[in-house]
Amino acid sequence: MRSILGAGRSHPQSQCSRIGLHMMPIHLTERLGRWSSGRGPLYVLLAARLRQLIDDGELPPGALLPPDRVLASALAVGRSTVVAAYDLLHGEGRIVRRQGSGTRVSGSPSTAAPDTTGAPVFLHLLEPSDDVIALACAAPDSPPPELVEAYERVLPELAATTGDIGYHPGGHIALRQAIAERYAQRGVPTEPDQVLVTTGGQQALSLLARAFVRPGDQVLVEAPTYPGALEAFREEAAVLRALPPGLGGFEAAARDHRPSLAYVIPTFQNPTGAVLPPLSCRRLAEAAGDAAVPLIEDEVLAELGFPGEETPPPLAAYADTVITVGSLSKIVWAGLRVGWVRAPAPVIARLARLRAVHDLGGNIPAQLAAADLLPRLEPLLRRWAAQRQACHDHLRAELTRQLPDWEVPPVQGGQTLWVRLPRGDGDSFAQTALRHGVAVLPGGGLDAAGGSEEYVRIHFLHTPDDLSQAVRRLARAWHAYRPPAERTTSRAVLAM
Structure with missing residues (x-):
């Protein structure tokens, strides 16, 4: 890990080169650089730069940050600015504040490596390990035959393509049309210019955060919720306001906080699995429209009901201003990086411009295969639903027994x-x-309110034999587990 003191300098060990002593303000201000040059309140900009230093490892787990007054003096800002920045990072679980012990980066040197907390997002949980059963990152682990067949069917079309350089920031028209038709079949008339194709649902959330959030803006989220969304909003230095699942209390929160955005997973909510009743869905969509708050509905899991469970209509069926995010990564295969946004046409045009800045467009062969596959999804969804229910029941039975x-x-x-x-x-x-x-996913990293620390999220997508083995390992871990004297508050690594 790189030194927090700066490359090429020699400092006495007593000046903070070892964890446990104060980070000297002069050295921290050097690392902060031009932290105040962005847009938004100073405390949000300061928190954003400190967050980046923590996530990049420049401020390692256990590092002791300067006291409020000392850092405020070094930065020539009011103490309230530093206090508010520290409070924001504390609420995210990135730092720990204890009277008499100062302010530290979450985690400790003794547990920092190998690390499952406080590390950059999406890393170790996304790479398979032969000796670890992964119950944290939930997604199908192999492509189904239907996807392979779709690629085979589109190969002649791809081979015959001429006069097309392949840059489509909004997505290939064939896939946009297929997505629009699928929404129309679900009771939401949609035109292709209301659809943007993205590289998975995560890119969709990142683009929406970039489009709607400025530093210091309030964003309403469920507590707990999908951690990838929390990270996307935090990357834009949003201030997260946590509400119960289903965004209970939305009207009051919209009135009191004037948020720039709201985010909800109404169907098979990640992580709780809850389903918001139809009447509540209607009320939420209409309330967001009345308050002029852009509402993002994450529908990535909406078609993953067990046999007999009907897929509810999108929230856009109640208010066409709702922004809908979807993806094939959870219902087909994680390696098929195809997602989308369904929204009013002006929003889609704005997102397409942002997307073009980053990658000009997505993978066209994958989009052609997805366009071919979408009208043929039902048999795959039925088979997949039965398999998931069997695995769900098996895992619960094993956990209950052991x-x-x-x-x-x-x-x-x-x-x-x-x-x-x-x-x-x-x-x-x-x-x-x-x-x-x-590997399991700690609940604290999914809760913007700082709660859910007593929870873990585990998935049931493995085979029954693998799930049985995982539970045996969990049982041995539980018998060996000794809770810390003080509850750990470090941020969980993000998992999909």
Whole structure:
């Protein structure tokens, strides 16, 4: 890990080159650079730069940050600016503040490597490991035959393509048309110019955050929720306002905080698996329209109901101003990086301009295969639903048998279980579980309100044999687990 003191300099060890001593303000200000040059409140800009230093490893776990007054003096700002920035980072779980112990970066040197907390997003949980059963990153782990057949069918079309350089920032028209037709079949008339194709749902969320959020803007989110969305909003230095699942209390929050954006997963909510009733969906969509708050509906999991569960209509069926995010990565294969945004045409045009700045357009062969596959999805969805329900039931039965003290509510679809531990916290238990060869996702990193620390999220997408083996490892980890004297508050690595 790089030194926080700067390359090429020699400093006495007593001046903070080892963890546990104060980060000297002069050295931290050097690292901060031109932190105040952006747009937005100073405390948000300061928090954004400190967040980047933490995520990049420049401020390692356990590093002791300067006291409020000392850093404020070094930066020539009011103490309230530093206090507000520290409070924002504390709410995200990136730093820990304790009276008498100062302000530290979350985590500790003794647990920082190998690390499952406080690291840059999307890294170690996305790479397979032969000796670890991954129950954290939820997505199909192999392409289905239907996808292979779709590629085979579009190869002649691809071979015959001429006069097309392949740059389509909005997405290939064939796929945009197929997505529009699928929404029309679900009761939401849609034109191709209301659809933007993205490289998965995560890029869709990142583009929307970039388009709608400025530093210091308020964003309403569920607590807990999908951590990838939290990271996308935090990258734009948003101030997150947490509401219960389903965005309960939306009207009051919209009135009091004047948010620039709201985000909800109404169907098979990630991570709880909850489904928002139709009447609540209507009220939320209409309330967002009345308050002129752009509402993002994450529909990535909406078609993952178990057999007999009908897919509810999108929130856009109740208010056409709703912005809908979808993806094939969860219902077909994670390696098929095809997602989309359905929104009013002016919003789509704005997102296409932003997208063109980054990559000019997505993978055209993948989009052609997706366009071919979309009208043929139903048999795959039915087969996949039965398999997931069988795995869900098997995992719950194994957990009940071997870990009867755990609270494991059933779900009616989706991919994950939201498990409450009877003692300790998800962060410290996840580290113990990893040492026993199984990866779970701590709940604290999914909760912008700083709660859910007693939860872990686990998925049920493995084979029954692998799930049984995973539970045996979890049981051994639980018997070996000793909760820390003080609850760990470090931020969980992001998982999809």
